[in-house]
Amino acid sequence: MPNPDPLSTDLSTDQPTDPYDALLLLSFGGPEKPEDVVPFLENVTRGRGIPRERLEAVGEHYFLFGGRSPINDQNKALIAAIEKDLAEHGLDLPVYWGNRNWDPYLAETVEQMARDGVRRVLCLATSAYSSWSSCRQYRDNLEAAVAAVPDDLVAPEIDKIGAYYDHPGFVAANADGVLAALADLPDDVRDSARLVFVTHSVPISMSESSGPPRDRPEGGAYVAQHLEVAAAVAARVAAATGVERPHELVYCSRSGAPHVPWLEPDVNDRLEELAAEGTPAVVLSPVGFVSDHMEVAYDLDTEALATAERLGLPARRAASAGTHPAFVAAIRDLVLARASRERAGQPVPRDHCPLGCCTGSR
Ligand SMILES: CC1=C(CCC(=O)O)c2cc3nc(cc4[nH]c(cc5[nH]c(cc1n2)c(C)c5CCC(=O)O)c(CCC(=O)O)c4C)C(CCC(=O)O)=C3C
Numbered sequence: 001m002p003n004p005d006p007l008s009t010d011l012s013t014d015q016p017t018d019p020y021d022a023l024l025l026l027s028f029g030g031p032e033k034p035e036d037v038v039p040f041l042e043n044v045t046r047g048r049g050i051p052r053e054r055l056e057a058v059g060e061h062y063f064l065f066g067g068r069s070p071i072n073d074q075n076k077a078l079i080a081a082i083e084k085d086l087a088e089h090g091l092d093l094p095v096y097w098g099n100r101n102w103d104p105y106l107a108e109t110v111e112q113m114a115r116d117g118v119r120r121v122l123c124l125a126t127s128a129y130s131s132w133s134s135c136r137q138y139r140d141n142l143e144a145a146v147a148a149v150p151d152d153l154v155a156p157e158i159d160k161i162g163a164y165y166d167h168p169g170f171v172a173a174n175a176d177g178v179l180a181a182l183a184d185l186p187d188d189v190r191d192s193a194r195l196v197f198v199t200h201s202v203p204i205s206m207s208e209s210s211g212p213p214r215d216r217p218e219g220g221a222y223v224a225q226h227l228e229v230a231a232a233v234a235a236r237v238a239a240a241t242g243v244e245r246p247h248e249l250v251y252c253s254r255s256g257a258p259h260v261p262w263l264e265p266d267v268n269d270r271l272e273e274l275a276a277e278g279t280p281a282v283v284l285s286p287v288g289f290v291s292d293h294m295e296v297a298y299d300l301d302t303e304a305l306a307t308a309e310r311l312g313l314p315a316r317r318a319a320s321a322g323t324h325p326a327f328v329a330a331i332r333d334l335v336l337a338r339a340s341r342e343r344a345g346q347p348v349p350r351d352h353c354p355l356g357c358c359t360g361s362r
């Protein structure tokens with residue numbers, strides 16, 4: 001038990017980040033040069049039954065960008081922004097970084113934390129939503145990394161912040177991205193533009209088993225959470241512009257075997273329909289991604305924007321949360337809120353997944 005006597009700690013003059021002595025940014029990882037691409041894809045898809053053709057196609061996406069995913073640079077920029085923000089607020093909390101699929105690997109980072117004498121760690125994953133891929137798999141990675149710490153070291157205890165999609169700072173950052181994209185559209189279609197929110201498709205079975213079993217919304221938490229963010233961002237944009245625009249949620253980056261159903265519609269198919277219906281313009285907002293991953297660089301900026309261009313449909317891609325100050329402040333808030341609840345012995349329900357939460361992997 002981390003806090004056998006919560007009252008005594010509550011009344012002390014602890015640091016606002018106590019009981020934590022480090023923050024861990026946990027991410028997916030990505031290749032940095034052409035030689036990295038195949039080993040990276042092997043790491044990602046080990047035991048996942050992804051067809052060879054799909055892997056070759058995804059490899060090409062990476063080669064188109066010189067074998068370098070944007071994700072590691074995005075994470076470095078986010079860590080720098082978090083460190084600066086923490087320092088500006090007088091908070092002394094070192095930030096570590098570990099990935100599931102590429103260097104720096106999570107297990108090495110956790111071992112390094114043990115060597116540095118770090119005992120209690122708060123972890124933020126670069127995914128804001130519930131599902132096996134976006135939450136449970138990261139928890140399993142943490143457990144495995146802690147278990148792999150050599151016996152001569154004391155492994156740190158790691159707590160993971162739960163889904164944070166509805167944090168007002170995350171919503172505000174995405175809304176700002178949509179506002180900037182709208183401003184960049186031609187004047188005559190700006191007010192009639194449709195807001196198309198995009199996230200990573202997942203198998204329907206994964207989506208339906210996402211979230212805590214007891215209060216799981218119909219269809220699963222993954223879709224429900226994205227719809228909530230889409231509505232919140234659209235409402236902020238309406239308030240800021242004085243114009244109500246229609247909005248919807250679509251999907252990108254479908255993978256897996258063709259006979260396994262995944263969430264639809266695909267963004268490209270939907271753009272075809274919207275163009276046929278005479279939609280004047282669209283803004284694509286990648287709310288499913290906290291920063292500009294390869295899915296954003298390829299599936300949206302390369303593929304979907306080309307689809308829109310071919311259809312003669314004016315389209316702009318909105319910025320993801322990235323290092324937007326509202327998102328960076330949201331991270332500080334999530335850290336301080338969790339630390340204070342921990343000191344008071346009041347767990348944050350969403351940070352503790354019940355049995356059966358986000359189980360379905362395919
Ligand atoms: C929900 C979700 C997120 C969002 C949450 C989060 O951020 O974690 C996400 C993120 C990412 N996915 C990424 C890359 C890949 N995902 C793949 C495969 C898959 N993703 C899935 C789901 C998700 N993925 C699923 C159900 C599969 C099928 C295989 C399986 O069941 O596990 C494959 C294999 C090839 C392919 O099949 O596409 C690759 C290369 C990158 C790195 C991008 C970069 O380099 O910038 C990132 C951030």
Ligand SMILES: [Fe+2]
Nearest residue numbers: 133200253255
């Ligand atoms: Fe993925």
